[in-house]
Amino acid sequence: MLERLVRMLVKEFIQVLRNPRMRAVLFVMPVAQVIIIGYAVSTDVRHVPMAVYDLDRTPASRDLISWFEGSGCFDVVRRIASEAEIREVLDTGEAKAVLRLNRGFAETLAGAGSARAQFLLDGSDSNTASVALSYAANLSADFNRSILAQRFSRTAGVRLEAEPVGLVSRAWFNANLDSRHYFVPGVLAMLVAVITVILSSMSIVREREIGTMEQIMVTPIGRLEFILGKTIPFAVIGFVDVALIALITVFWFRVPMLGFPPILFLGTALYLLSTLGVGLFISTVSATQQQAMMTAFFFMLPAFMLSGFVYPIANMPLVVQALTYLNPLRYYLVIIRGVFLKGLGLQVLWPQMLALTLLGSAMLLLAAGRFRKTMS
Amino acid sequence: MSLPSAGTSAVTLRDLERKFGEFVAVNRISxxxxxxxxxxxxxxxxxxxxxxxxxxxxxxxxxxGQGTVAGLDIRTQREEIKRHIGYMSQKFSLYDDLTVEENIDFFSGIYSVPRARKEARKAWVLDMANLQDHRRTRTGLLPAGWKQRLSLGCALLHEPRMLFLDEPTSGVDPLTRRAFWDLIYRMASEGVTVFVTTHYMEEAEYCDRLALIYRGELVALGTPAEMKDSLMADQVLCVTTDRSHEALGVAAAVAGVRDAALFGRDIHLMTGDAEALAPRLRRTLEEAGFQVGTVARITPSLEDVFVSLIEARDRAEGAQKEFKV
Structure with a gap:
């Protein structure tokens, strides 16, 4: 029994690791991808290109413009001289926002009225637009406060008292709200899923396609031995990849690792049960490798979308939220972020661990049950 | 119904049947x-x-239906059977990306060849397949004939008493095929029962006994000699003439000739009674101005036998269909 399993493992490892291209796909590609994605995936909005349409041309209008520029959130890329140009810069994407100050801005500001500044946004990228908008709102509030302060000190000779309510906010676990801290551990979950699901979904169907399956089926090898022989190597590869990516996350991207790393690996082991179970299941129901590849793809796309990796689960319709409970990625993301950013341990993460264990065993049993040593 | 005692038989089949939906692939073979x-x-x-x-x-x-292999039931003891047989499919089915030696080690482990026997069995396979100098060669790089030998070796690692070969020589050249059959003879001489499927007639001649199967049914069963002697409804007459091509049409029209075909420069005629036809045929051809050499009855080849059996079966089925309509 043990000998047959060992032989299976040796064979699988030779087959996976002998091919140099395969080695690159398994160990170089994830590393390269996490680095590239780590730099690319960021929802932080900085240096929004902005055009300025200043009809007032007074010290006051220039003050407001330089207030925006000085914040680092906006870069003035163009000064516009006509109405038509507003459309042009937004159409071409040269600027994502336009700040328009009408004639009389300074006059109104100096008088009693409230001076109007128009802020136009390219809303086609709604994420960037809403972030830019909140920056602009904050900037104008700050600007108001500084003007009021000046007026008070000039007219009354007293300093402006504190605002009635001053909100002092501080984000825990990610003090700078650095989206990289949030995303890079998520990329880990994604890459490991891609590698293990695709590898295992190819495994059995590949042998069927090249004809070796028939030869294996006339040997006395047991179903369990065969399934384990097909699972363990990919689990090991998954672990190596998790370790590699975790090292890059911590030492390259400086994402804090506050928790106890073995918790991460325990979570990974349980997560791999599910991804390998899904992969093997796909492999037992597919007739060709191409079919398996497509099926794996159609599993993974919704798995990513509905995991909370990008879109918050709490915002989804209830039916879809219910579906996400079947998604292993959902639990693994909580574990990863918990271990990296919050330093959580088993006392908090056990429900996720339990869910992964149940999901994973169910998928693996289903796959093993589908696998027969006979042809249909 | 009890199965016949399996002590002396390697395989017994009784009314074995396999359907795929409506299609009957194997129709009650015994x-x-x-x-x-x-x-x-x-x-x-x-x-x-x-x-x-x-x-x-x-x-x-x-x-x-029912069946036994090596005394084991093919419905209930399938896993047990797998320990006692070797199988080689028509498709090459070792791992191309493993070396010769790795393939041998893999199957040796899967078949649980005892540790003490492993080295000896590996040496035996390498020797039998003549691959001693290629043990570290990737299997995928070997020529087709060598791969076949290695496949056979891997199927025999656990020293089974029964060997199943499914079209083992399809797609290899005649010399390699001949060499492969030498291996099969060697196995048989060591007491291994060999069950081999083929559609090459010259391979059929190498077998001890034959079964002819057509459209899922067993059409004939016997030794090659029996088949040629007794199963052929027609006798074959071989005629040599000076202008065979032109003579063919004349010969085919002679009463009592069922079929006529050119074989090289000779004409082969199928007939129910060769003795009676021979003098009549010679006369007719000579009267038509042909120089006739020999007119002699010959032993049909297995190919003649099978073609005539299958055509007879087709005719019978055709008649049946017409009758039904």
Whole structure:
């Protein structure tokens, strides 16, 4: 029994690791991808290109413009001289926002009225637009406060008292709200899923396609031995990849690792049960490798979308939220972020661990049950 | 119904049947294979050869009938059967990306060859397949004939008493095929029962006994000699003339000739009674101005036998269909 399993493992490892291209796909590609994605995936909005349409041309209008520029959130890329140009810069994407100050801005500001500044946004990228908008709102509030302060000190000779309510906010676990801290551990979950699901979904169907399956089926090898022989190597590869990516996350991207790393690996082991179970299941129901590849793809796309990796689960319709409970990625993301950013341990993460264990065993049993040593 | 005692038979089949939906791939086949013989299973492509062999090896479940292999039931003891047989499919099915030695080690482990025997068995396979100098070669790089030998070796690692070969020589050249058959003889001489499917007629001649299967049914069973002597409804007359091509039409028109065909420079005639036809044929041809050499009855080849059996079966089925309409 043990000998047959060992032989299976040796064979699988030779087959996976002998091919140099395969080695690159398994160990170089994830590393390269996490680095590239780590730099690319960021929802932080900085240096929004902005055009300025200043009809007032007074010290006051220039003050407001330089207030925006000085914040680092906006870069003035163009000064516009006509109405038509507003459309042009937004159409071409040269600027994502336009700040328009009408004639009389300074006059109104100096008088009693409230001076109007128009802020136009390219809303086609709604994420960037809403972030830019909140920056602009904050900037104008700050600007108001500084003007009021000046007026008070000039007219009354007293300093402006504190605002009635001053909100002092501080984000825990990610003090700078650095989206990289949030995303890079998520990329880990994604890459490991891609590698293990695709590898295992190819495994059995590949042998069927090249004809070796028939030869294996006339040997006395047991179903369990065969399934384990097909699972363990990919689990090991998954672990190596998790370790590699975790090292890059911590030492390259400086994402804090506050928790106890073995918790991460325990979570990974349980997560791999599910991804390998899904992969093997796909492999037992597919007739060709191409079919398996497509099926794996159609599993993974919704798995990513509905995991909370990008879109918050709490915002989804209830039916879809219910579906996400079947998604292993959902639990693994909580574990990863918990271990990296919050330093959580088993006392908090056990429900996720339990869910992964149940999901994973169910998928693996289903796959093993589908696998027969006979042809249909 | 009890099965015949399996002590002396390597394989016994009774009314074995396999349907795929409505399609009957194997239609109630009964036969027996004796210990130690080379049993040929012949038939055109799609006749049901592979389906039968897969049922015998435990790869497919029969939908009807009974059978034993090495005394074990093919319905209930499939896993047990797998320990006692060797199987080689028509498709090369070792791992191309493993070396010769790695393939041997893999199958040796899967078949649980005892540790003490492993080295000896590996040496035996390398020697038998003549691959001692290529043990570290990737299997995928070997020529087709060498791969076949290695496949055979891997199927024999656990020293089975029964060997199933499903079209083992399809796609290899005649010399390699001949060499492969030398190996099969060697196995048989060591007491291994060989069950081989083929559609090559010259391979059929090498077998001890043959079964002809056509459209899932057993059409004939016997030794090659028996088949040629007794199973052929027609006799074959061989005629040599000076202008065979032109003479063919004249000969075909002679009463009592069922079929006429050119074989090289000779004419082969199928007839119910060669003795009576010979003088009549010679006279007719000479009167038509041909120089006639010999007119002699010859032993039909296996190919003649099978073609005539299958055509007879087709005619019978055709008649049946017409009758039904």
């Amino acid at each position: 036969l027996e294979v004796r210990q130690g013989e080379i049993f040929g299973f012949l038939g055109p492509n799609g006749a049901g050869k592979s389906t039968t062999i897969r049922m015998l090896c435990g790869l497919l479940e029969p939908t009807g």
